Amino acid sequence: MRSAEPAQDAASVWDIATPSRRGRLPGVSMAGFRARTTDLVDLGVVPYPAVTVAVDLGDGPLVVDDFSGRQQSGSVVVGLASGGVRGRGRDIECLQVRLSPPVAHAVLGACSELGETVVSLDDLWGRDAARTQEQLRAAGSWDDRFAIAEAALVRRHQAGRTVSPEIAFVWGQMVTNLGGVRVERLAAEVGWSRKRLWSRFRAQIGLNPKRAAQLVRFDHAAHRLAAGHSAARVAAEIGYADQSHLHRDVMAFAGVTPTAVAVAPWLAVDDVAWAAPAYLSKS
Structure with a gap:
């Protein structure tokens, strides 16, 4: 090394x-x-x-x-x-x-x-x-x-x-699609009922599938805001219904507005410290 x-x-x-x-x-x-x-x-x-x-x-x-x-x-x-x-x-x-x-x-x-x-x-x-x-x-x-x-x-x-292969697959799909996936479709792809996926995912990952997908999407939004993109542009690029939807998600996860997230000191060092984000791995 x-x-x-x-x-x-x-x-x-x-x-x-x-x-x-x-x-x-x-x-x-x-x-x-x-x-x-x-x-x-x-x-x-x-x-x-x-x-x-x-x-x-x-x-x-x-x-x-x-x-x-x-x-x-x-x-x-x-x-x-x-x-x-x-x-x-x-x-x-x-x-x-x-x-x-x-x-x-x-x-x-x-x-x-x-x-x-x-x-x-x-x-x-x-x-x-x-x-x-x-x-x-x-x-x-x-x-x-x-x-x-x-x-x-x-x-x-x-x-x-280890997590079950089905859960690893679902997480990978969330990451690949930047959180823009429907839980029902993922359940069908792994051959599980929505209820079973919800239960197993929460037990092994710690969040329910919907909130996990929202978190992945929020992270992409937060980093684009920190890169200087406007909230309106980020909402359109990430797939939020509108800018107010982005605002609600940012407030729900971070407890502050998109404007505050854009200048958050926590994000200022991400490009240096975390050039290869851990969560992008499907493993």
Whole structure:
């Protein structure tokens, strides 16, 4: 693995490191973040169609608040469609891992019960979370950290529960069609009733199929807004019925207007940190 050089000027607050080679596990993206400032960083999270694991490696604790006001300190797992989440701390240094929902189901074990909440990584991985965090803290470079994290993910994926082929197919269709799919058609394609697909998908992915498809579409809309496209143009390109429909979806997922999403600091570093989005993998 070549040296992972921190990407400068991605945003005023962060130095970012990314793996210099493709990972062994499809559906996984990783990035390392180090704050350039010792001032308090308080950042709202824009919901994303992947489960995010944030391993706290800094000197000061990383504190994460979810939509209900509950706080988690240290390494956390942020579930799908988790709106209203904020992370804050000083001297922040962390490794973020984004897992496509099918991979998260195997890697995290209780991911199907995670839903749209934030939980401590210790609650899902037990002692393995502490061991992995200690190894990451002791590592001499981001390259070493990425290798340690990948080994832990591969090990847990091999020992975990895989999603059913039908669910993996349905998720892949949602991604391919940017969320613009009908649940009834997908159920027919896998030979299941709508009720059975709804139940199995929610049990294995953590969201019902309709909300999962909406989340994929929202993510594309959010990134086009952040790229400077107007709300009217984005609504037409993504397939919303009209601009007000886009507005409702953005408010429902992010809790803010499309104008606010367009300038969200959380999205400012995406092109650098997440050049290959995890959720785009159908695995």
